[in-house]
Amino acid sequence: MVKIAVLKETAAGETRVAASPETVKKFIALGASVSVESGAGLLASVSDAEYEAMGASVGASPAVLKDADIILGVQGPDPKALKGFAPGAWLVAGLDPFGQRARVDEYAKAGVEALAMEFMPRITRAQSMDILSSQSNLAGYKAVIEAASVYGRAFPMMMTAAGTVSAAKAFIMGVGVAGLQAIATARRLGAQVSATDVRSATKEQIESLGAKAIFVENVAGIEGEGAGGYATEMSDEYKAAQAELVSSHIAKQDIVITTALIPGRPAPRLISDAQIASMKPGSVIFDLAVAQGGNVEGSKPDEVVVKHGVKIMGYANTPAHLAADTSALFSRNLFNFLSAFWDKEAGKPVLPDDDEITAAIRLTKDGKVVNERLLA
Numbered sequence: 001m002v003k004i005a006v007l008k009e010t011a012a013g014e015t016r017v018a019a020s021p022e023t024v025k026k027f028i029a030l031g032a033s034v035s036v037e038s039g040a041g042l043l044a045s046v047s048d049a050e051y052e053a054m055g056a057s058v059g060a061s062p063a064v065l066k067d068a069d070i071i072l073g074v075q076g077p078d079p080k081a082l083k084g085f086a087p088g089a090w091l092v093a094g095l096d097p098f099g100q101r102a103r104v105d106e107y108a109k110a111g112v113e114a115l116a117m118e119f120m121p122r123i124t125r126a127q128s129m130d131i132l133s134s135q136s137n138l139a140g141y142k143a144v145i146e147a148a149s150v151y152g153r154a155f156p157m158m159m160t161a162a163g164t165v166s167a168a169k170a171f172i173m174g175v176g177v178a179g180l181q182a183i184a185t186a187r188r189l190g191a192q193v194s195a196t197d198v199r200s201a202t203k204e205q206i207e208s209l210g211a212k213a214i215f216v217e218n219v220a221g222i223e224g225e226g227a228g229g230y231a232t233e234m235s236d237e238y239k240a241a242q243a244e245l246v247s248s249h250i251a252k253q254d255i256v257i258t259t260a261l262i263p264g265r266p267a268p269r270l271i272s273d274a275q276i277a278s279m280k281p282g283s284v285i286f287d288l289a290v291a292q293g294g295n296v297e298g299s300k301p302d303e304v305v306v307k308h309g310v311k312i313m314g315y316a317n318t319p320a321h322l323a324a325d326t327s328a329l330f331s332r333n334l335f336n337f338l339s340a341f342w343d344k345e346a347g348k349p350v351l352p353d354d355d356e357i358t359a360a361i362r363l364t365k366d367g368k369v370v371n372e373r374l375l376a
């Protein structure tokens, strides 16, 4: 019987867990045994007893890892902590392959087959397995809620006997999964919302959510969706045009949410100190990219920095701030992935070498680093 181990996360600030009671039950229904490290779900509001009630065994890490065939994590565990697992066991987690490149080598040496869930290709078949989407969606929501909570004014327009409160103006920069949810959330709270991106396909998406699209017109951006839905580094000419456009728009905004990312690169700088200085005191900027280098000059992870009277904030790990929901979706992403490759006869998941998903997510196998993106 294939054994699945669920580890308690050890990274600082990580509150999520890689399996929920629901997915534990589903894995067991597929014929697996599941062993959960004691306390693994506590910070995501899941008790040991809930896992046990679904049929998991709960124990200390050595017992959980002993003879494990599949090890689940939200982030990659310390390679030194990985002991006693079955030879060639799979490590299925968000492994931050570019950021933690040296650790990938250690996983290879340790003899695990490391599968990086953030490398899941953006194809229809893999949509339900995509941890970046599920986590970004909730992060986009949370960014707006957190910005609203430190903003010293209200979001919606209110007409009261004592006078009128005007609606907040919110500007969303970067309209991927997080940005779309940020637009929707700011709209629900009653803000007047505008948004921008470098990919032209987002224009229609912005407008369909009832927000105003603010786009660079004189220099071409990225046609359509962009490869795999991802942006690339823009030309200097584009950057200059974008900076000019942002400068004229941002001074009138109360709330700015930045979400721009480029895979495998530091986050693009979208807001300069001079632009911050042009904003009204009391405005709030939430930099969702702060952990990837930041879109905003001067933003610091997990701090509210006040510059020119503007509050600049962002979390090192935004999904960890709504761990119950993000864990539930992350867990389903992992289950959807493993169950899609479940081989009934073998009684375990099997990854065909020639599958597009295998090629994309497999980092290590048989003691070697095998992923093209890491070897390039």
Ligand code: NAD
Pocket (backbone or CB within 6 Å): 121, 122, 123, 124, 126, 127, 130, 132, 133, 136, 173, 174, 175, 176, 177, 178, 179, 196, 197, 198, 199, 202, 225, 228, 229, 230, 231, 232, 234, 259, 260, 261, 262, 263, 268, 270
């Ligand atoms: P992301 O997190 O990589 O980037 C966030 C956004 O920032 C993107 O929209 C990007 O274009 C934008 N950006 C980058 N540089 C910028 C700059 N200099 N200025 C302004 N904006 C900039 O993106 P994401 O949220 O992961 O998703 C991107 C796209 O992929 C979306 O259209 C989404 O619908 C699509 N997607 C498809 C699938 C699938 O089909 N399986 C899954 C997930 C996402």
